[in-house]
Amino acid sequence: MRKAKSPLQTVPPGHPNDRGGKAQPMLIVEDLRKYFPIHAGPLNRKVAEVKAVDGISFSVVKGETLGVVGESGCGKSTMARLLMHLMPKDTGHLIFDGDAVAEPTGISLRELRRNLQMVFQDSYSSLNPRLPIEESIAYGPCVHGAKRAEAKAIARDLLEKVGLRPELFGARYPHELSGGQKQRVNIARALALNPRMLILDEAVSALDKSVEAQVLQLLGYLKRHFNLTYMFISHDLHVVQYISDRVLVMYLGQIVEIGPVDEIYNSPRHPYTRALLNSRLSMDPDERVETAPLVGDPPNPIDPPSGCRFRTRCPFAEEVCAANAPPLGRSSSPLDHLAACHMAHEGSGHSRANQSPAILRPSIPPVAAPVQRIHA
Amino acid sequence: MWFYAARRIVLTIPIALGVTIICFALVYIAPGDPIASLLPPNATASDIALLKHSYGLDRPIPIQYLIWLGHALTGNLGRSIQNSQPVAGEVLRALSNTLLIAILAVLVAFSIALVLGMLAAYRVGSWVDRLATGISVLGISVPSFWLGVVLVILFAVKLHWLPATGMGTSGSESFSLFEWKQAKFAILPVVTMALTPLSIIMRTTRSSLAEVLGQDFVQTLRAKGLGEIAIMRHAIWNAMPQILAMLGLQLGYLLGGSILIETIFTWPGTGYLLNKAILTRDIPLLQGAILILAMAFVAINLVVDLLQTVVDPRIKRA
Amino acid sequence: MTDMTVGSGFDAGPVPERAPEQRVRGYWQTVWQKLRYDYVTLFFMALIALIILSAVFAPLLAPIDPYKSSMVYRLKPIGYKQFILGTDEQGRDMLSRLLYGGRVSLTMGIVPVVLATSIGGLLGVLAGYLGGRPNTIIMRTMDVFFAFPSVLLAVAISGSLGNGIPNQLLTLTVVMIPPLCRVAETATSQIRGMDFVDAARASGASMPSILFRHVLINAISPVLVYASTLVSACILLASGLSFLGLGVPPPTPDWGLMLSTLRQAIYVQPLVCALPGVAILITSVAFNLVSDGLRQAMDVKG
Numbered sequence: 001m002r003k004a005k006s007p008l009q010t011v012p013p014g015h016p017n018d019r020g021g022k023a024q025p026m027l028i029v030e031d032l033r034k035y036f037p038i039h040a041g042p043l044n045r046k047v048a049e050v051k052a053v054d055g056i057s058f059s060v061v062k063g064e065t066l067g068v069v070g071e072s073g074c075g076k077s078t079m080a081r082l083l084m085h086l087m088p089k090d091t092g093h094l095i096f097d098g099d100a101v102a103e104p105t106g107i108s109l110r111e112l113r114r115n116l117q118m119v120f121q122d123s124y125s126s127l128n129p130r131l132p133i134e135e136s137i138a139y140g141p142c143v144h145g146a147k148r149a150e151a152k153a154i155a156r157d158l159l160e161k162v163g164l165r166p167e168l169f170g171a172r173y174p175h176e177l178s179g180g181q182k183q184r185v186n187i188a189r190a191l192a193l194n195p196r197m198l199i200l201d202e203a204v205s206a207l208d209k210s211v212e213a214q215v216l217q218l219l220g221y222l223k224r225h226f227n228l229t230y231m232f233i234s235h236d237l238h239v240v241q242y243i244s245d246r247v248l249v250m251y252l253g254q255i256v257e258i259g260p261v262d263e264i265y266n267s268p269r270h271p272y273t274r275a276l277l278n279s280r281l282s283m284d285p286d287e288r289v290e291t292a293p294l295v296g297d298p299p300n301p302i303d304p305p306s307g308c309r310f311r312t313r314c315p316f317a318e319e320v321c322a323a324n325a326p327p328l329g330r331s332s333s334p335l336d337h338l339a340a341c342h343m344a345h346e347g348s349g350h351s352r353a354n355q356s357p358a359i360l361r362p363s364i365p366p367v368a369a370p371v372q373r374i375h376a
Numbered sequence: 377m378w379f380y381a382a383r384r385i386v387l388t389i390p391i392a393l394g395v396t397i398i399c400f401a402l403v404y405i406a407p408g409d410p411i412a413s414l415l416p417p418n419a420t421a422s423d424i425a426l427l428k429h430s431y432g433l434d435r436p437i438p439i440q441y442l443i444w445l446g447h448a449l450t451g452n453l454g455r456s457i458q459n460s461q462p463v464a465g466e467v468l469r470a471l472s473n474t475l476l477i478a479i480l481a482v483l484v485a486f487s488i489a490l491v492l493g494m495l496a497a498y499r500v501g502s503w504v505d506r507l508a509t510g511i512s513v514l515g516i517s518v519p520s521f522w523l524g525v526v527l528v529i530l531f532a533v534k535l536h537w538l539p540a541t542g543m544g545t546s547g548s549e550s551f552s553l554f555e556w557k558q559a560k561f562a563i564l565p566v567v568t569m570a571l572t573p574l575s576i577i578m579r580t581t582r583s584s585l586a587e588v589l590g591q592d593f594v595q596t597l598r599a600k601g602l603g604e605i606a607i608m609r610h611a612i613w614n615a616m617p618q619i620l621a622m623l624g625l626q627l628g629y630l631l632g633g634s635i636l637i638e639t640i641f642t643w644p645g646t647g648y649l650l651n652k653a654i655l656t657r658d659i660p661l662l663q664g665a666i667l668i669l670a671m672a673f674v675a676i677n678l679v680v681d682l683l684q685t686v687v688d689p690r691i692k693r694a
Numbered sequence: 695m696t697d698m699t700v701g702s703g704f705d706a707g708p709v710p711e712r713a714p715e716q717r718v719r720g721y722w723q724t725v726w727q728k729l730r731y732d733y734v735t736l737f738f739m740a741l742i743a744l745i746i747l748s749a750v751f752a753p754l755l756a757p758i759d760p761y762k763s764s765m766v767y768r769l770k771p772i773g774y775k776q777f778i779l780g781t782d783e784q785g786r787d788m789l790s791r792l793l794y795g796g797r798v799s800l801t802m803g804i805v806p807v808v809l810a811t812s813i814g815g816l817l818g819v820l821a822g823y824l825g826g827r828p829n830t831i832i833m834r835t836m837d838v839f840f841a842f843p844s845v846l847l848a849v850a851i852s853g854s855l856g857n858g859i860p861n862q863l864l865t866l867t868v869v870m871i872p873p874l875c876r877v878a879e880t881a882t883s884q885i886r887g888m889d890f891v892d893a894a895r896a897s898g899a900s901m902p903s904i905l906f907r908h909v910l911i912n913a914i915s916p917v918l919v920y921a922s923t924l925v926s927a928c929i930l931l932a933s934g935l936s937f938l939g940l941g942v943p944p945p946t947p948d949w950g951l952m953l954s955t956l957r958q959a960i961y962v963q964p965l966v967c968a969l970p971g972v973a974i975l976i977t978s979v980a981f982n983l984v985s986d987g988l989r990q991a992m993d994v995k996g
Contacts, residue, residue, distance in 0.1 A: 114898070128908050407855070513983060525957060629845070631843060633845045653853065669843075
């Protein structure tokens with residue numbers, strides 16, 4: 001049941017703004033850090049800090065979808081806002097396609113924002129309630145110097161591409177749209193500056209399952225059509241497995257594991273990743289989860305445990321885990337599978353350090369993704 | 377909770393200092409030379425300079441402020457230009473008279489507002505609700521000084537039931553609420569004063585109670601078979617912190633708003649004193665009265681805030 | 695590099711969502727649609743228009759010169775000869791004085807609120823949007839003014855400055871700024887935290903552009919609704935100051951001042967003496983009910 005020619009059927013080759021070439025990662029993040037001060041007491045002095053993002057380094061490869069997972073409060077959204085420069089970072093460097101961002105040599109913030117955009121979670125606040133959606137989409141191009149008519153044409157074109165007929169929807173206000181329709185508008189707004197990379201922060205989490213599938217579908221098409229790179233932040237492990245090429249797992253403001261999606265899902269090396277994967281619900285009644293794989297709440301990010309931050313909830317914790325923090329390690333290829341766990345590093349001093357990853361394999365095989373993935 | 381209380385008290389200090397700065401500035405925005413009124417018209421330039429020096433008026437303004445603040449803190453607010461009495465004493469004597477009718481007015485307003493507000497909130501949209509809403513619109517729209525005049529016309533001029541003005545023959549020295557001969561002088565001022573706070577407290581009661589009654593736990597109480605009166609008792613306690621906060625605020629407003637009502641009824645309170653200060657352009661008296669009343673308002677707000685932490689467990693003990 | 699390809703069943707491209715046929719309405723049109731059927735509010739809006747028009751055209755409407763006094767016709771009752779609403783203590787026509795008095799009283803109710811809305815609103819929006827230190831400086835200064843009951847603050851400033859129209863305007867504006875600033879600040883800081891503002895920042899927009907295009911159009915309705923409630927309060931406050939002799943100097947007619955000068959005559963002509971108060975009451979009720987109606991139509995909580 002193929003529809004009449006969709007505006008997204010044609011895929012233009014390469015991206016006109018590409019600078020670094022195929023091998024240059026789209027985005028390199030180095031030692032990103034953000035602590036929020038906590039004020040208390042009669043004199044309202046700073047008494048502590050929440051270590052929301054605590055020294056994160058990773059890179060995003062051109063053309064991939066990097067999934068980011070973790071419990072709520074682990075710093076996923078803070079990281080996204082730091083990358084977009086919506087809040088000042090404490091430390092850290094960003095390199096976008098080979099150019100340092102907002103540093104003396106490199107590209108300006110304004111230029112970064114033309115190339116890197118963000119799709120917000122669908123909520124009542126994601127679209128300006130007093131602007132027709134067409135205007136919301138056209139706002140970005142207007143800011144970057146497009147004429148009104150031009151910007152409007154871009155907006156109408158994008159509305160069509162995200163599956164909303166501009167003549168019907170263009171003049172509507174957000175309250176006249178459904179959740180799925182609003183999310184399509186959010187995506188169109190992010191695309192209005194013709195960016196090369198999108199950060200999708202819980203972009204489908206608030207949608208009904210059927211609408212979620214449609215929007216994921218749309219994201220796939222847009223990615224091919226516009227040659228986009230995605231960073232897909234979600235707490236839904238099934239969706240992340242479905243959409244991602246690589247996955248990054250966060251715990252208390254740090255990366256605990258990063259690697260290709262199938263390796264992460266089939267042979268997780270970090271006990272936290274394993275526990276997360278085990279807490280997914282299965283469609284098979286014989287495979288139901290009887291006991292919660294993770295008990296208790298994450299520790300207080302104001303005063304995280306010494307050494308490995310997961311050790312307080314880890315069944316394999318040993319003395320070495322309290323003594324020093326396991327490094328994530330660096331690798332030559334971004335496609336390497338890395339885990340910040342003493343058990344994954346030989347010679348770390350942990351009694352299980354030499355065992356094969358099989359011992360950490362999840363007790364339940366991962367559930368099949370909703371749609372078959374075919375690797376190109 | 378002690379932590380919260382300490383923090384709230386610390387936060388009050390800069391506000392109180394700000395209030396003193398505004399009061400100090402009043403003298404400077406007043407037209408005319410403060411010195412001129414103290415000297416005979418034929419004073420020489422050296423006389424003026426001498427006097428200025430003796431009052432410290434030749435020093436920089438921040439220093440003048442600190443000196444003034446130091447005097448104010450020790451209870452010295454200067455002397456009235458009209459009768460050369462110490463300002464602090466005059467204002468404090470008047471304040472007790474104002475507090476008397478203000479507290480009575482707030483109590484009257486609170487009891488009527490609570491009943492009306494509960495009736496209105498219990499059946500939103502009913503005739504009781506509409507009546508209550510009508511009263512509250514009138515109450516916040518009516519000029520209190522006009523209401524006072526109308527009440528005087530009605531009860532003093534036409535009906536001869538109550539005295540029109542004053543505080544009785546014996547004055548404020550031996551005024552007693554428990555003797556009808558004297559207490560009747562307070563009735564009209566208190567009624568006039570009570571109408572605006574009544575309207576506002578009733579609005580607060582109605583809206584916060586209606587909100588509580590719409591919450592899930594009230595449904596649970598009904599489902600458990602609780603009677604309507606018992607449910608109302610639960611609901612009113614949940615709405616009480618907001619109502620009490622409004623009550624305190626209104627008491628504070630009456631301290632300031634009493635000027636019009638006391639002028640009409642020639643009630644010898646702070647408002648009457650202020651009016652006298654304005655008519656005679658007695659700036660030290662004006663300044664002192666404003667300072668004491670504003671500080672009383674700050675103190676009332678502080679007490680209300682602290683009381684709220686006791687009444688409302690939701691306010692953090694952090 | 696891996697690429698995402700999609701399996702069977704999902705290859706239909708973006709599915710255009712069904713668009714229900716409905717007319718598209720902007721915010722202000724929606725507000726008007728609600729107001730259109732709120733007959734109480736409409737009635738009082740018309741009444742306000744009538745009061746304003748009668749003040750503006752007072753010279754045409756007034757039957758007799760409002761300054762013309764007469765010893766013979768002092769304190770005559772309502773309906774006495776040509777004096778439809780009687781005369782005051784100097785034998786001047788009450789109806790004419792009430793019409794002319796509306797000019798000063800309405801000006802004193804509306805102009806300070808307009809001024810305070812611009813100044814206080816701007817300060818509040820800046821404080822709410824910038825946050826941090828500018829917010830602290832602006833809002834803590836406002837807190838100091840909040841430490842005075844409004845009548846007391848007005849009496850303090852006005853009592854020091856002395857009477858006269860400019861002083862009264864200045865006083866009332868100063869008194870009205872802090873509450874408007876606080877409302878604007880609250881509305882702005884709420885909007886500031888919303889995702890669409892972040893999206894606008896992410897698109898690289900400048901601060902003035904975000905303020906006008908995204909923040910102000912959303913913050914304006916609570917501020918306007920609040921400002922409309924203040925008009926009534928401002929009229930009352932202004933007439934109170936005039937009553938204390940801090941407004942326009944006599945013999946200029948002003949409702950508050952008329953109440954004050956007629957007070958001595960309550961034993962002679964009680965009904966005539968109450969008239970200026972009735973004028974204040976009707977105007978103030980009208981403004982209060984209209985602002986209630988606006989609040990409901992604009993769907994502002996509070």
